[in-house]
Amino acid sequence: MAKITGSEIFIKSLCEEKVKHIFGYPGGVLLPLFDKLYDEKSITFHLTRHEQGAAHAADGYARATGEVGVCIATSGPGATNLVTGIATAHMDSIPIVAVTGQVKSTLIGNDAFQEADMVGITRPITKHNYLVKDVRDLAQTVKEAFHIASTGRPGPVLIDLPVDVQLAEADFKYPKTIDMKSYKPTYEGHAGQIKKIVKAIEKSEKPLIYAGGGVILSDASGELTAFAKKANIPITTTMMGLGAFPQNNKLDLGMLGMHGTAYANLAVQEADLIIAIGARFDDRVTGRLDTFAPNAKIVHVDIDPSSVSKNVNVDIPVIGDAKVVLKELNKHIKKRDYSKWHNTIKKWKKELPLTYKNDNKLRPQYVVEEINNLTKDENVIIATEVGQNQMWAAQYYTYTKPRTWISSGGLGTMGYGFPAAIGAQIGKPDAIVFDIAGDGSIQMNIQELAMAVIEKIPVKIAILNNGCLGMVRQWQELFYNRRYAFTTLAEDRTNYHPDFVKLAESYGAKGIRVTEKEDVKEAIKASLKEKGPVIIDFIVEREENVFPMVPAGESIDRMMHGLA
Amino acid sequence: MENFVISALVENKFGVLARVAGLFSARGFNIKSLAVGETEDPEVSRMTIVAEADEKILEQIKKQLNKLINVIKVQDLTGADCVDKELILIKVKSGTAKAREKIVQVVDSMGAEIVDIGKKSVTIEETGDEHKINALIELVRPYGILEIARTGKIALQSE
Numbered sequence: 001m002a003k004i005t006g007s008e009i010f011i012k013s014l015c016e017e018k019v020k021h022i023f024g025y026p027g028g029v030l031l032p033l034f035d036k037l038y039d040e041k042s043i044t045f046h047l048t049r050h051e052q053g054a055a056h057a058a059d060g061y062a063r064a065t066g067e068v069g070v071c072i073a074t075s076g077p078g079a080t081n082l083v084t085g086i087a088t089a090h091m092d093s094i095p096i097v098a099v100t101g102q103v104k105s106t107l108i109g110n111d112a113f114q115e116a117d118m119v120g121i122t123r124p125i126t127k128h129n130y131l132v133k134d135v136r137d138l139a140q141t142v143k144e145a146f147h148i149a150s151t152g153r154p155g156p157v158l159i160d161l162p163v164d165v166q167l168a169e170a171d172f173k174y175p176k177t178i179d180m181k182s183y184k185p186t187y188e189g190h191a192g193q194i195k196k197i198v199k200a201i202e203k204s205e206k207p208l209i210y211a212g213g214g215v216i217l218s219d220a221s222g223e224l225t226a227f228a229k230k231a232n233i234p235i236t237t238t239m240m241g242l243g244a245f246p247q248n249n250k251l252d253l254g255m256l257g258m259h260g261t262a263y264a265n266l267a268v269q270e271a272d273l274i275i276a277i278g279a280r281f282d283d284r285v286t287g288r289l290d291t292f293a294p295n296a297k298i299v300h301v302d303i304d305p306s307s308v309s310k311n312v313n314v315d316i317p318v319i320g321d322a323k324v325v326l327k328e329l330n331k332h333i334k335k336r337d338y339s340k341w342h343n344t345i346k347k348w349k350k351e352l353p354l355t356y357k358n359d360n361k362l363r364p365q366y367v368v369e370e371i372n373n374l375t376k377d378e379n380v381i382i383a384t385e386v387g388q389n390q391m392w393a394a395q396y397y398t399y400t401k402p403r404t405w406i407s408s409g410g411l412g413t414m415g416y417g418f419p420a421a422i423g424a425q426i427g428k429p430d431a432i433v434f435d436i437a438g439d440g441s442i443q444m445n446i447q448e449l450a451m452a453v454i455e456k457i458p459v460k461i462a463i464l465n466n467g468c469l470g471m472v473r474q475w476q477e478l479f480y481n482r483r484y485a486f487t488t489l490a491e492d493r494t495n496y497h498p499d500f501v502k503l504a505e506s507y508g509a510k511g512i513r514v515t516e517k518e519d520v521k522e523a524i525k526a527s528l529k530e531k532g533p534v535i536i537d538f539i540v541e542r543e544e545n546v547f548p549m550v551p552a553g554e555s556i557d558r559m560m561h562g563l564a
Numbered sequence: 565m566e567n568f569v570i571s572a573l574v575e576n577k578f579g580v581l582a583r584v585a586g587l588f589s590a591r592g593f594n595i596k597s598l599a600v601g602e603t604e605d606p607e608v609s610r611m612t613i614v615a616e617a618d619e620k621i622l623e624q625i626k627k628q629l630n631k632l633i634n635v636i637k638v639q640d641l642t643g644a645d646c647v648d649k650e651l652i653l654i655k656v657k658s659g660t661a662k663a664r665e666k667i668v669q670v671v672d673s674m675g676a677e678i679v680d681i682g683k684k685s686v687t688i689e690e691t692g693d694e695h696k697i698n699a700l701i702e703l704v705r706p707y708g709i710l711e712i713a714r715t716g717k718i719a720l721q722s723e
Contacts, residue, residue, distance in 0.1 A: 148633060
């Protein structure tokens with residue numbers, strides 16, 4: 001067998017993993033690899049304008065498609081620029097493989113030019129990482145990296161690849177199978193534990209399903225929907241779980257937690273049985289822990305044993321894959337009558353709906369509602385930035401399908417939405433992709449407009465422009481005596497800093513400004529006709545707040561409501 | 565908070581120690597002792613870790629250890645039926661003949677050994693469980709301890 005170089009081995013290995021898209025940025029130590037990538041016709045390389053954009057794009061691609069996203073950056077600063085993106089993927093369990101160039105192996109540790117210890121830096125924010133020191137280990141490493149990223153509880157894996165390993169030669173044989181003695185995730189739930197769930201449901205008068213992002217990661221939305229309907233149990237999802245269950249179904253209670261619906265939070269506090277599936281009892285969900293779900297027995301289905309009883313003590317834990325466990329559960333479940341419980345919830349829904357002041361002013365919630373109204377019958381993906389824009393996008397859009405909600409949940413990364421939307425659009429070219437953004441967040445990765453324009457990626461950026469860092473301003477208003485310390489981005493609402501329409505135009509994109517409520521629909525319709533990216537700059541009410549709101553550390557039934 | 569003892573079988577590869585140590589440091593917990601060495605299988609090392617934490621955190625650390633790709637098996641030996649040993653070297657002042665004589669008596673009575681004799685000090689070696697080691701330290705402390713080196717506990721579960 002003829003020997004080939006590490007660069008060729010690496011690219012052939014990616015082809016074996018059926019990688020179609022790579023997001024990244026070249027650099028000195030990656031020259032050998034990029035030179036070979038230049039000839040590989042089955043992989044499209046997407047040149048982002050910042051490495052952080054590459055990591056988020058790979059992440060958005062993974063969330064939209066369910067495949068492993070791949071990003072690549074050079075050593076040193078290129079690699080450290082990936083860090084926020086890797087941490088984002090880690091917190092939300094998103095399968096990406098991040099590849100970083102590294103200085104020559106003999107120089108590692110010598111403070112060489114553009115050297116950074118990436119395996120050290122990313123150790124706590126990856127599921128696993130590798131420094132490849134011998135070209136003969138490379139194919140096996142790539143195989144393991146994709147396997148680890150995409151199985152069990154998924155997550156990012158980093159491969160650090162020194163330049164001399166890219167140049168060294170070895171035989172290439174891609175491993176067909178994989179057997180790692182120290183890594184064997186559990187997929188099957190314990191039969192006895194599943195029986196216990198069935199029994200607990202039979203005894204319950206007020207059961208509630210609490211589903212999270214794990215349902216989407218394991219492609220278990222169908223099984224979850226069947227389970228909820230068959231068992232006749234109301235369901236609330238976390239923000240990460242939006243789309244796991246069709247929100248137009250009457251069993252749906254929307255999102256729970258800090259900015260969840262009042263009826264979802266009240267249901268949690270009133271329930272006598274909570275069935276958590278692929279969720280991790282995050283502090284934004286539970287609020288004050290010792291008053292969380294005080295009357296409920298807790299069932300927790302999760303593939304990661306370390307998630308179980310981490311925050312909330314679990315009565316019936318089931319370690320396994322959501323899809324596999326739900327399939328099994330669906331075999332044993334019977335429909336029961338919970339009409340009293342359903343009626344209580346119906347009453348809450350009527351008394352405490354999600355609402356905002358519907359007057360003549362241009363309010364951000366209205367923008368999201370109109371995007372929903374104009375696109376709900378289409379194949380739509382909603383990406384978001386972080387802050388108020390994210391919460392309104394979560395509250396006022398009706399999610400009916402998995403992998404249509406793309407948002408940084410755990411890490412809460414500003415600047416995530418736009419590059420993630422690009423990645424999602426590349427993975428799902430037929431979808432209509434929106435990035436619901438704030439005027440703060442969008443500026444953190446706005447540079448990716450260049451790639452979006454050149455590659456004709458028709459992402460629609462709806463900026464809910466309130467001239468400030470809205471979520472922090474909201475907390476300042478509510479808890480810091482309206483002292484708006486350094487959260488004002490633009491004092492004057494008529495002079496724009498930046499002028500997003502001109503900014504879009506300077507990149508060669510379409511820019512639309514909307515200052516009146518009556519123009520919202522037309523602007524959204526116009527954006528849907530564009531073949532490339534569009535920015536719609538909605539100049540919205542500055543002091544609009546996200547309600548309901550559970551103040552940090554409070555019990556989740558102690559919600560603040562807005563005035564409608 | 566109590567001391568707990570964890571024995572972990574890990575892959576004998578670079579970076580594994582840092583991953584394990586990172587689980588403790590990231591949560592702000594100090595490792596009291598840690599001993600690593602090859603096992604009967606040269607591809608596998610055993611780490612014996614003694615640290616202080618409450619039960620809930622210990623539970624989380626065990627789960628996180630199991631989650632590490634390079635960790636093969638985790639055993640909690642806290643309070644378990646096991647054999648545990650540690651080796652200690654203590655350098656003690658022995659300025660006067662009388663002091664030296666007394667130290668020799670202590671060393672003999674404890675079944676320890678003097679492994680080095682200097683002009684003004686002796687170095688004692690002792691192997692045993694925590695209790696025995698601590699007893700020796702207290703017995704020689706009055707003569708003036710100059711330096712101590714300990715290997716940290718190693719342990720195997722009893723059959």
